[in-house]
Amino acid sequence: MKPVRSDASIVLVGLLLVIVTVIVSVSVGSVSVSVSDALRVLADHLLPVNVDASPFADAIVWNIRMPRTIVALLTGAVLGVTG
Numbered sequence: 767m768k769p770v771r772s773d774a775s776i777v778l779v780g781l782l783l784v785i786v787t788v789i790v791s792v793s794v795g796s797v798s799v800s801v802s803d804a805l806r807v808l809a810d811h812l813l814p815v816n817v818d819a820s821p822f823a824d825a826i827v828w829n830i831r832m833p834r835t836i837v838a839l840l841t842g843a844v845l846g847v848t849g
Contacts, residue, residue, distance in 0.1 A: 784839070791838070792831040799823050799831075808832075 793804040806819040807827040 788835055788839070791835045792827045795826070795831060797826055799826055803827070 789801060789804060789808075792808070793799055793801045803819065803823040804827050806817045807824050809815060810817040810819050810824070811828055
């Protein structure tokens, strides 16, 4: 018998993969930013908590890499819808 997969589980796995991809994409680049620093920067900007993130990592992740990641996600979504 073929296992039955619900739509909710497929959406949940897809969402988790997108989150992991975003974290990796803001961590990887020509300047080394660790995953923990990237998570601190994202938590500082997206959550109502005050997290100590270095200003250097904050500038790289939030001002340079995050806009590129958002544009890449939106481009992929548009291509997925139109394809």
